[in-house]
Amino acid sequence: MTLLDVRHLSVAFGGIQAVSDVALRMAHGQIVTVIGPNGAGKTTLLSAIAGIIPASGSVTFGGVDLARHTVESRVAGGLSLVPEKRELFAGMTVAENLRLGGWRLRAQGFRAATRAMDECYALFPRLAERRGQRAGTLSGGERQMLAMARALMAKPTLLMLDEPSLGLAPLIVRDIFRTIRALRETGVSILLVEQNARAALAISDYGYVLEGGRIALEGDGAALAADPRIVEMYLGTAAR
Amino acid sequence: MDQSIFLILLQDGVVNGAIYALLALCLVMVFAVTRVILIPQGELVSFAALTYATLDTGHVPASLYLLGGLGGAAFLRAAWAKRGTALLWLAVETLVLPAGIAGVTVWLAPQKPGVAVEVLLALAITAPLAPYLYRLAFQPLANASVLVLLVASVGAHLALGGLGLLIFGPEGSRGPGFSTAMLSLGDQVVPGQSLWILGLTLTAMAGLYLFFEFTLLGTALRAVAVNRLGARLVGIRTEQAGLIAFTLAGILGALSGVLVAPLTTIYYDSGFLIGLKGFVAAIVGGLASYPLAVLAALVVGLVESFSAFWASAFKEVIVFTVIIPVLLWRSWRHQDLEDEE
Numbered sequence: 001m002t003l004l005d006v007r008h009l010s011v012a013f014g015g016i017q018a019v020s021d022v023a024l025r026m027a028h029g030q031i032v033t034v035i036g037p038n039g040a041g042k043t044t045l046l047s048a049i050a051g052i053i054p055a056s057g058s059v060t061f062g063g064v065d066l067a068r069h070t071v072e073s074r075v076a077g078g079l080s081l082v083p084e085k086r087e088l089f090a091g092m093t094v095a096e097n098l099r100l101g102g103w104r105l106r107a108q109g110f111r112a113a114t115r116a117m118d119e120c121y122a123l124f125p126r127l128a129e130r131r132g133q134r135a136g137t138l139s140g141g142e143r144q145m146l147a148m149a150r151a152l153m154a155k156p157t158l159l160m161l162d163e164p165s166l167g168l169a170p171l172i173v174r175d176i177f178r179t180i181r182a183l184r185e186t187g188v189s190i191l192l193v194e195q196n197a198r199a200a201l202a203i204s205d206y207g208y209v210l211e212g213g214r215i216a217l218e219g220d221g222a223a224l225a226a227d228p229r230i231v232e233m234y235l236g237t238a239a240r
Numbered sequence: 241m242d243q244s245i246f247l248i249l250l251q252d253g254v255v256n257g258a259i260y261a262l263l264a265l266c267l268v269m270v271f272a273v274t275r276v277i278l279i280p281q282g283e284l285v286s287f288a289a290l291t292y293a294t295l296d297t298g299h300v301p302a303s304l305y306l307l308g309g310l311g312g313a314a315f316l317r318a319a320w321a322k323r324g325t326a327l328l329w330l331a332v333e334t335l336v337l338p339a340g341i342a343g344v345t346v347w348l349a350p351q352k353p354g355v356a357v358e359v360l361l362a363l364a365i366t367a368p369l370a371p372y373l374y375r376l377a378f379q380p381l382a383n384a385s386v387l388v389l390l391v392a393s394v395g396a397h398l399a400l401g402g403l404g405l406l407i408f409g410p411e412g413s414r415g416p417g418f419s420t421a422m423l424s425l426g427d428q429v430v431p432g433q434s435l436w437i438l439g440l441t442l443t444a445m446a447g448l449y450l451f452f453e454f455t456l457l458g459t460a461l462r463a464v465a466v467n468r469l470g471a472r473l474v475g476i477r478t479e480q481a482g483l484i485a486f487t488l489a490g491i492l493g494a495l496s497g498v499l500v501a502p503l504t505t506i507y508y509d510s511g512f513l514i515g516l517k518g519f520v521a522a523i524v525g526g527l528a529s530y531p532l533a534v535l536a537a538l539v540v541g542l543v544e545s546f547s548a549f550w551a552s553a554f555k556e557v558i559v560f561t562v563i564i565p566v567l568l569w570r571s572w573r574h575q576d577l578e579d580e581e
Contacts, residue, residue: 092463103456
């Protein structure tokens with residue numbers, strides 16, 4: 001069943017076309033990756049789907065046309081974004097960040113949010129150790145964990161992750177990818193934007209290659225990972 | 241100057257400073273959440289004071305027209321933007337509420353219900369003006385720059401000032417004190433009104449602190465202040481946060497007006513000067529620090545009361561000059577204080 005259906009999506013910044021006529025579909029329970037070089041429009045694509053920036057074309061999520069939906073109402077509908085810059089509440093503690101992540105659950109009472117927080121701590125034990133610490137003082141990896149946990153507090157159907165491995169040490173990257181795969185097992189669908197194409201494609205059901213704001217190539221994760229053009233451009237030279 | 245005069249001036253300064261502190265807190269909070277510098281805060285102070293004074297004479301205050309008018313305008317503006325969703329709630333907030341308040345006021349005012357009820361009525365009539373103003377003037381501009389919001393704020397100040405003259409006329413009036421008791425502390429006499437002012441401002445500050453520190457809603461407001469995008473990404477609607485911030489500012493602004501009404505004669509435009517002193521304190525706090533703003537407000541109150549004694553003609557000048565060294569110091573310390581996000 002189609003969860004997300006993006007059609008003819010275009011975004012222009014002051015006359016420059018950042019994303020042109022992109023079509024993207026994904027089903028419930030899938031992990032889908034968008035790879036591509038710097039400046040290909042990957043972040044712009046996710047921002048447009050999240051509603052942060054205006055775009056032309058259509059985004060349908062769970063059968064609902066999102067044209068008139070704000071960022072906030074998209075979150076309420078189960079569509080969450082973890083942005084590249086994380087956008088944490090730096091002066092607040094880890095626990096407060098999570099509590100706010102559960103804003104969508106506020107009608108269900110304090111208990112529901114506390115239960116969701118415990119689930120997050122189980123998923124990211126490091127955060128449990130740091131729950132009283134201010135978000136601004138966390139390491140890069142911990143920040144990414146907190147950003148993901150905060151988004152998960154809203155119980156999203158679809159979680160969009162923008163460069164979750166950016167600037168992180170290899171061991172932590174491995175953890176993050178393991179967590180992403182574990183999340184899928186719990187029923188969360190994931191739309192992933194990554195520089196680390198090899199790791200991303202390895203866990204993906206389907207992938208898109210974005211170049212110059214257009215979809216240059218698409219296919220199954222494994223097929224893309226084996227495609228000679230991809231190997232040459234994104235996997236072969238990138239000796240990460 | 242002997243000791244008793246010193247103590248009287250000290251007491252005056254602290255009492256006025258407490259009121260400025262309340263206003264400074266509102267300015268800091270509203271700016272943090274909405275990036276609006278709330279200049280019309282001063283009008284709220286005047287309107288609350290004059291409404292309170294009118295109620296005490298047993299008349300129905302004309303500010304009810306303002307309440308109804310602004311509520312209606314806010315309804316139309318918001319209904320236009322919303323295209324028919326959640327209209328019922330909106331109507332309750334902007335139409336039914338003012339009608340209810342007006343009804344109660346018309347019923348109670350001629351009976352001279354006593355100071356406590358009059359205070360509550362004055363608060364009920366004045367405080368909602370702030371959220372209506374937000375819906376009308378600021379919510380549609382929520383994504384504009386700080387400068388545009390400032391211009392809108394000046395506009396709102398001028399418009400409300402004009403309406404204030406129309407509604408209350410050019411005459412000043414003075415509200416009754418909450419208490420006529422005089423406490424003697426040694427050879428120093430402390431009027432009951434001063435204790436009321438200190439007690440209520442401290443209570444309001446403690447309430448604000450508890451709200452922001454320990455409730456989810458308060459935390460959400462802080463979240464909007466530190467990271468708007470982050471707040472939106474967890475589903476907090478920034479316009480709702482702005483509405484709540486304005487509501488709090490409305491309540492505290494009106495409270496300040498009611499507190500100041502027995503101290504001095506208030507005219508339709510007196511609140512502006514009072515608000516400006518709160519603004520000085522807020523600026524000292526960098527429009528960001530609540531404790532600094534409160535501290536600065538106390539200093540402003542003290543400077544004002546002592547300069548009133550030594551050089552009363554230059555009282556205001558001295559108070560507003562205090563801000564210059566602070567601004568210089570600030571601009572030296574942070575070369576890049578342009579808070580444009």
